[in-house]
Amino acid sequence: MDPVIVVGAGPVGLALALSLAAQQVPSVVLDEGDGTQEERTARTVVLRPDTAALVERLGCADAPAEGAVWAGWRSMRRKQLVRELTLGDQEEFPAPLHLPQHVLTRGLYAAAEAHPLVELAIRARVDTVEQDAKGVTVHTREPGYLYWRGSYLVGCDGARSTVRKLLGIRFAGRTAVERHAVAALRVELPWPETALLHRQPPWRGGGPEVTARPLPDDVWRLDWLLPPRGDLVTPDALVARIRDTLAGWCGTTPPYELIDTGVYTLHHRLAQRWREGRSFLAGDAAHLLGALGTQGVDEGLRDVENLAWKLTHAFHHEASEELLDSYEAERRTCVAARLRAADQVLPILRGGGGLRAVLPGAGRSHDNLLADGHLGNGALGALPAYPHSPLAPPPPSPEARADVDTPVGAPVVDVTVTAPDGTAVRLWERLGQGHLLVVLVAPGTGVWDRRHWMQAGVMPRLATAVTALPVPAELLVAEGYPGATAHTVLLVRPDGHLVAAFDGVHPAELYAAADAARGGARREPEALDEAPDAPVHTDRTADVN
Structure with a gap:
């Protein structure tokens, strides 16, 4: 059978190729870039224990050493400490792994280069996708106008996904849900290895919220919440924010080294479909999230774990349509619930004023709710579960049933x-x-x-x-x-x-x-609803602007 074609060589695309290779499925990764990763310390990812374990299984055993595992969490409001936690309890308060995204991508890329079942093609810009009953044909404009033949296609090519546009899939959602000014700097803060969420800091220019998340070697990523649409953040204004914030936390502005800066606008979008014939979407090509501490790369890696074993079954055992359809049914439903929860919480946490402002304990409960997305708890951050999956079996008979603490469809405990x-x-x-x-x-x-x-x-x-x-x-x-x-x-x-x-x-x-x-036995082609020989042609050039 032909290899799986993966479009996009970011963390999600590389992780998918390596996950397939671990299950003896070959793949071709079409990378529009040149195979190098721009080093941006201000662009980081937070991995929960399940996705950190996936990255380690895929050959990035050094990732924890190049990232920081948070030892604790602090929530402050104005001048008061609202909540302080020691992290590390795998059940209630697992410790996230925080590392620069280029470190993760570089490690995955090196593992993919070394694996014989992964082929990496650089400067390969997709402009045509054609599907038929037996596979997918992809044309790349560079280099040399090549055709690639695969058994399946997965678009992991980011928010402006060419694959998604070629498949004609809508990407509805909200624009500029949150906007942050970001700085990565080397400095000593009073709470080493502990992440901080500070709402309504009492100094001028602090804004409504600032977070500090540790990286190795006394490097910190600081994020200031900005108005969704506002004036440009000038370098002088950002330096003033840094100095005021450090002075507010330390009493006086300590010595610091500014490493990287940026302004990031977060959007919430969800692809209308995640499967079109033999083509799938994953990662930012399928969903955008990130407000209130939710993690897009984390969810993209969970897409990988969900899809990889199903494509593996299809590659080796000719999977049923029910199994392949279950990827969208499970993952899209889960991400949609995350986005829905964020949409419901945002007016409460960002609206301010009104009756909520004078209710006793309202500020404390809001801080705890906001911490959920950062710490991986509640509707904003808890591990995904698929209780209504189309792959769920009928309940066991009363004499066969056993009750354990893990609900059916939820991730098992790492015993x-x-x-x-x-x-x-x-x-x-x-x-x-x-x-x-x-x-x-x-x-x-x-x-x-x-x-x-x-x-x-x-x-x-x-x-x-x-x-x-x-x-x-x-x-x-x-x-x-x-x-x-x-x-x-x-x-x-x-x-x-x-x-x-x-x-x-x-x-x-x-x-x-x-x-x-496994989605039941594979149905014979004549039992399928659509004729197997009817190809799906998608040969228009994508608008990637």
Whole structure:
């Protein structure tokens, strides 16, 4: 089968190519640029533990060393400390990883260059996309007016996506939701390794809100909230903001080194469709968000985890249309909920005045709500779950059902498990390999010789059931799992979302759940609603302005 064509060599496109390669799927990455990354310290990304783990699995093990894992969080309002948290609890307050975006892109690019299943084509500007029943043909204007043939196409080419425009997909939403002046500087602040959100700072020029987020080597990114549409921020005005802000926090303006500056305008947009035939959208090509601390790159990497295993199944096993359609159903619904939550919260947090201003405790609750987007909590930032996924199986029978703390469709907890070779690893390390995971909760196995418990209790029957599943699966054993009792069996998707939990071994119900998770068997072409031989031609030149 032809490789998957990925358009765009940013973090999302490179991560997708590497995720596919990890599952033995070749890809071609069409990069409109020249393969270099502009170093902009003022342009950073915040990765939650799930996306940081994905980046590490893809070959960027050095990313945490080049970023800063926040040790704490402080919220201030005027002169008062509203909230202070110690981060690191993976359940309630996980510690985000903060690093410059060019560091992430550079690491992913190096890993892609070294992988034999990833082909990188630089200065390849797409101007035509044509689809038929068996694949996609892409024409690039440079270099040399080449045609590329692929089994599938994924547009990861950013907010002005050429692929999205060639497919004729609307990108509706709101413009200039927020605007920020940004500075990256080296300075010593009173709270090392701790991020700060300061609302209504009491000094002149502080604006309604300023955040400080640490990077390694005493480098900080500072963001000042600006009016959505206002005057240009001159260099002198930005330096004045920096000096006033540092003096407000430290008493006097400490010595500092200004590294980088910028003004960023944040938009909220959502593509009308994320799939058109054999073509998909991911990352900023599919959605734009970022107000109130939400993270666009974070969501783009979650698009990657969701789509990669489904394209892998299509590449190796001819996936059903239901499986491929589920990418849009799951991810678009999740991102739409994020945008909807931000739209509902923005008037409350940014409106000011009115009855809310005099309600006791209103300011404190607003600060906590605003922190959710930055810390990965609540509707603005919590890990995505797909409780209404089209891939969700019917509920298990009462005698087979097990209740655990993870709801069906939510990401599983990263517990320690025993792999087939007997080594102890983290559960998230086994994700992204193109197969389902079956986890048996068996307390006490850690102190017994594996040769004995592999042949004891329910293990032989469970191993036989796993071998008989309609798709490949890996059997893992955990000493414990939150809310689970002994002999609980968890079925987990390749992207780490829980399919079902069973009380013991129930082969028929385990098989049915695995079949649902793969979208059922592939239908024959004559059973499809559309004729398979009707090609979709999209040969107009995109307007990329």
